[in-house]
Amino acid sequence: MYPRAFHYVRATSLEHAVALLGEYGDEARPLAGGASLIPLLKLRLAAPTVLVDVGRLDALAGIARRDGHVAVGAVTRHVEVEDDAALAAALPLLHDVAAGIGDAQVRNMGTVGGGLAEADPAGDWGPALLAVGGSVRAVGPGGERVIPAAELFVDAYTTDLRPDELLTEVLFPLPGPRSGSAHLKFEVRAGDFAVANCSVAVTLDDAGRCVAIGIGLGGVGLRPERVGAAEALLRGQVPAPALVAEAAEAVRTCTDSFDDVRGSAAYRQHLGAVLFERALALALERAASEQ
Amino acid sequence: MIDPMTAPATQCTITVTVNGRAYTRTVEARLLLVDFLRNELGLTGTHVGCDTTNCGACTVHVDGRSVKSCTMFAVQADGRAVRTVEGLAPPSPFGRGAGGEGALHPLQQAFHELHALQCGYCTPGMLMSALYLLERNLRPSREEIKRAIAGNLCRCTGYHFIVDAIELAARRMRGDVE
Numbered sequence A: 001m002y003p004r005a006f007h008y009v010r011a012t013s014l015e016h017a018v019a020l021l022g023e024y025g026d027e028a029r030p031l032a033g034g035a036s037l038i039p040l041l042k043l044r045l046a047a048p049t050v051l052v053d054v055g056r057l058d059a060l061a062g063i064a065r066r067d068g069h070v071a072v073g074a075v076t077r078h079v080e081v082e083d084d085a086a087l088a089a090a091l092p093l094l095h096d097v098a099a100g101i102g103d104a105q106v107r108n109m110g111t112v113g114g115g116l117a118e119a120d121p122a123g124d125w126g127p128a129l130l131a132v133g134g135s136v137r138a139v140g141p142g143g144e145r146v147i148p149a150a151e152l153f154v155d156a157y158t159t160d161l162r163p164d165e166l167l168t169e170v171l172f173p174l175p176g177p178r179s180g181s182a183h184l185k186f187e188v189r190a191g192d193f194a195v196a197n198c199s200v201a202v203t204l205d206d207a208g209r210c211v212a213i214g215i216g217l218g219g220v221g222l223r224p225e226r227v228g229a230a231e232a233l234l235r236g237q238v239p240a241p242a243l244v245a246e247a248a249e250a251v252r253t254c255t256d257s258f259d260d261v262r263g264s265a266a267y268r269q270h271l272g273a274v275l276f277e278r279a280l281a282l283a284l285e286r287a288a289s290e291q
Numbered sequence B: 001m002i003d004p005m006t007a008p009a010t011q012c013t014i015t016v017t018v019n020g021r022a023y024t025r026t027v028e029a030r031l032l033l034v035d036f037l038r039n040e041l042g043l044t045g046t047h048v049g050c051d052t053t054n055c056g057a058c059t060v061h062v063d064g065r066s067v068k069s070c071t072m073f074a075v076q077a078d079g080r081a082v083r084t085v086e087g088l089a090p091p092s093p094f095g096r097g098a099g100g101e102g103a104l105h106p107l108q109q110a111f112h113e114l115h116a117l118q119c120g121y122c123t124p125g126m127l128m129s130a131l132y133l134l135e136r137n138l139r140p141s142r143e144e145i146k147r148a149i150a151g152n153l154c155r156c157t158g159y160h161f162i163v164d165a166i167e168l169a170a171r172r173m174r175g176d177v178e
Helices: A014-027 A037-042 A078-082 A085-090 A092-100 A104-109 A112-118 A125-131 A228-234 A241-252 A265-290 B033-040 B106-113 B123-136 B142-148 B160-173
Strands: A007-010 A028-031 A050-053 A063-066 A069-073 A135-140 A143-148 A153-155 A166-173 A179-186 A196-204 A210-218 B011-018 B021-028 B059-062 B065-068 B081-083
Touching: A014 A028, A014 A050, A014 A135, A014 A166, A037 A112, A069 A112, A078 A092, A078 A104, A078 A112, A085 A092, A092 A125, A092 A179, A092 A196, A104 B065, A104 B123, A112 A125, A112 A166, A125 A166, A125 A179, A125 A196, A125 A210, A179 A265, A196 A265, A210 A228, A210 A241, A210 A265, A228 A241, A241 A265, B021 B033, B033 B059, B059 B123, B065 B123, B106 B123, B106 B160, B123 B142, B123 B160, B142 B160
Parallel strands: A007 A050, A028 A050, B011 B081
Antiparallel strands: A063 A069, A069 A166, A135 A143, A135 A166, A179 A196, A196 A210, B011 B021, B059 B065, B059 B081
16 A cells, blocks of 8 residues: 655754745644654545654654653654653553553554644544643744643544644643643554543542542544543542442543444443543552552 | 755655665655665565555664664655665675575574475565564564564464574574573
């Protein structure tokens, strides 16, 4: 399978990349690792005439801690997050997400920014970013802007990014003490797309109440959803079993779903609720052990 | 010489080091790395299986990291070091077979001894994924081995002998057994 012929250009700087995307607009697509884009090109679901290779830009690489955030450069490979033990301790769901993506080769090729920009409905980074209330930084001809996760995902494979904008950095706020987080997914076979996935981030007070709670659900709807209704039920409360069951019901019904070869709409919704309960339990366990 | 660093081009001149030797070729921008290796360089040890990032038969190392070469353009490997299955065993002056057998990489030797293949189609990719694991962890558990080869499909063996062979190669590479 071969993509339609395209022009390739390797950006030499962030400014160069932005200028190229500005010049070619929706004729161009940025190429980072290629793990998401190249399959789309081979299937001819995307057929840009220009590929702007940003995969080697140092300005987009690496993981830093700054201003209370973990800032992950857009072309950081999943494996770099997976291998960062300090990061796993600070925000465990980042490790859950990275270590669970595809297989070793895909984690070596794929990038965090690329996965978010592709906005596959079953992607893992979207729910995680929603659960922690993160954001992405994007640069275009008009300058830079920060897009909150809640505004990033428009539809399946569609984000708020404009064709001439480049996602440069992903910002995950670092939680305070007594916090825990987890990301779980269910896949029919190893490396397959998830049928459903769920991220939960929670911060407890001394009485065991959820002072902060974030829930992101993926694979069920056509875009990752932040489940505000379930968060509202749990916020300020001790997560007792009856309340968690009520929140799980809110997760189950938070979005329409669809039937496909991996499962029916009803099955997906059910699975989302089950994964929520398990991810919450794991996040609470991690919050309790963190102290 | 067409320089993809300056302007978008459909043809790009690239230099890729494969198994220690530098190759310079002018290729179509959309040429996949696996086809560059097989058709441009004649290194047919790397196989095309599914061509959809699933099966892992095309696994090679790029700058020391395992990747699926059906999902990478050759231009992305420009200036990089690629290692393929041909780079595992050092070349023997006697060629394949007589006198050359002893030169197999410990992973190849273990696959051979323990029948970790039937049709052999997945084997080059399996070896490169196993190598990626053992370069990082010479004491992998069976679970860690299974996770390391999760991106490589074998439709013959049921995987048990493959896991056995990787365990044996790991033992030999850390010097536990002859």
